[in-house]
Amino acid sequence: MFEIEDFAHLLFIHPTHLSNTIQGIAGTSPCGIYQIKILDIAKRLLSDSDKSIQDVALILTFEPSQFTKWFKRLSGLTPKQYKKQSKIAINNKY
Structure with missing residues (x-):
């Protein structure tokens, strides 16, 4: 995972300047x-039935329990609920 400092370094600017610019524009x-x-x-990874929630967490460099908390905070669903919901949506498509 990249940090804002990594992107700023690649752009030859100070991280605070990059952060403030992004905040102002976006x-x-x-x-x-x-x-x-x-x-x-x-x-996308959770929609893949071959990958477990733990696999997805590890791919994204999260501890599995932290991934669940983070995912629920941002999406409103636990990864398990999302995985189940996406499976139903895929089955209804066909």
Whole structure:
């Protein structure tokens, strides 16, 4: 996982300047943008029936219990609820 300092270093600017610029343009912090992107990846991985919740957590470098708390805070569902819901949606598609 990259940190704001990593991106700032690649752009040859100070991390605070990068953070303030992103906040000003996007209306949210870099962390907020990053978390939304990670949540999208987590949802895609959870939709894959071959991957367990623990597998997804580890792929995204979370401890499994922390992943569950983080996922629920951002999505409103636990990973297990999301996985079940996405499985139902896929079955209804066909």
